Amino acid sequence: MDEVTPLLPEAILPFRLLKVPHVAKFGTVATRIFYLDDSGTVDTGFIVYGWLEIDIVYWSRALRCWLDFRKKLYRDTGIPADFEIHSTKFINGRDRPSTDARWNRSKENRRVVAQQALAQLAYMPSARAGAVYRCTDKKGAAYGEERAAVYTATLHHLDRQLAGSGDHGIIVMDGDGSDLSYQREHRKLKLATRHIVEDPWFAASDTNQPVQVADLLAYTAYQATLKHAGKKFMWDWWGRHLPAADVPLHL
Template sequence: MDQQSVDRHFYLDDSGALDQGVWLYAWLGVPARDEARFVGEIDAFRAGLLTEYGIPVEFELHATKFLTGHGRPGGQELAPMDRKHIAQRMLDLLDAQSDLSVGAVYAQRELRYRLLRRETFAGTLRRIDVQLAAAGERGRLVIDGDGTDPIYQAVFDEVRPARVDGFEFVAAHESGPVQFADLVAYTAFQWVVRAPKRAFMHHWYPAHLAKAHGPERV
């Protein structure tokens, strides 16, 4: 199908812990007609972080590193409270979007790494397909990665989601929406596993993403 006929782009990223038997995918479903405005809001947000905190717009906001104090954006230290506040503001920006679809799906089973990821991605495809069918829409996936992982094509061919017209890969450092999807994935993951060291964010998913789906277990 022609790219222009796609109604919604789904930006996907994952999070998980094999030792706990948990893997999760989260998505941002951005209406194609509204994508330029949404990306513009992200760009404006990043420009604001540069002004307020000195965080360069090209600095990747990778949730597992950023929220654990790793990295010195702009060559300077950033207080833990500031990092948390920035992440919460990112989630609030998503929740304020009137027609943005946000959700997460996870699997929790004692499986080998690849099987656990396959099961989770399959569940994610089915969930997105159901959502698109209910809305009478068609979608396309934008997945964090370089395209070398064969799992995605194998699972896509197996599930064959009727409403999803394929997928493409974009590295997170090149995409603002993928970085936001990464934060949603990590936030949803912490809601599921309740890691003691991340107690400060256990409530973030329902508190800051009130309209989001899940996290749904498959």
Template sequence: MTTHQSVDRTYYVDESGIPGTGLALYAALGVPTERAPEVLRAWRELRDQWYREYGVPTDFELHATNFLSGRGRPAGLNPAKIERYRMVQAALDVIGAQPSLSVVTIYTKQPAHWGRAKRQAYGGLLRRLDRRLAETGERAALVVDGDGSERLYEQVHRQVGPRCIPRPATEVPAHTSVWIQMADVVAHTACQAIARQHSRRFMWSWYSRHLPKAPAPERC
């Protein structure tokens, strides 16, 4: 976990969307600095349970799109799709059960230009987080999935100028951060709550059912 001594919480951010439809979405998982250890304990307990019940190693990267599609063989195993569905729903339940965590999801649709939609959605996320932080009197840091090559985050941060988020997002590869993997599960689930792809019909209600305290995805 990246440490930010001068902030009250860290938002871990991941994107989702469907380029062909112009749907772009960002989900942010807010983790209060002092509550992070207890959330990690709950997550590690879940991963230990997966290892005992399904043989999925505790360090196997959870990437929702691939995992739910049946891709990836943790430790050479290939859990049935129904088992993968149950594991991801259990992950959402753990996230939803943590009273200290907050979820913010922002999306937009621009069928003609998905890149523009991504910039708009990320800007909407920054504005929404900044308003929330101003209300609570907090300052926050942002960590996003990435390898450090994406210029969008710094550019949009400079344009929006969020007062309660002092610095642009830090990019961290998902395979090194369980927090980003949690955000990925939330983002993918939120995306299907909006897109309602027929092939993902089984997921349409997951966001509202397993994250009942999270606000509905907000369009910007």
């Protein structure tokens, strides 16, 4: 079999090269969508939530920018535009994302694509990235309870952030909504002052591209904070490819 020549690091470039500024307020109130997903494991004790934030007036343009990137990715790598890029599986060499079997055998190819995807966010109109994390020594059910507590803290963090700018937001999460604990936490927010609107909305990651981006952001933030020796190649991805984003916040 012929060896696959991986893309060079300098090939990690965004597809669309035209920046669009964030929403200008001029006294208006903005509404933002937060696509949110989690990462971390009980074995490491890390709990991470990452999100893609988009101003709703630029939603269609931001999504179009991402879909154009996925189309180009298909032309360049053979990864279909509707293939779910699940970061843990994709980056670690599992599944067969490309129609080219030779491409699939190279982990370096996958790492390049993941970095291209992160870099693309800078060129999606109004898109912002964010993440929070916590480390715990709790195990079993106690770890699950701690994960829920971190979500609650994340919810309040975003609500305060929106209150500070006078804006409102909607949270969209991976899942089917069967876990009602998320709904309960949203309903605990004081109605008179809350800026997160409604219960969380749920979307399946295999059919929702922005949720897949949130998954990539959560996993990237996880590796940036965990600093596992086997994932050293990812340690600087957050800072290098998301220079406008704050570092993951410890809650």
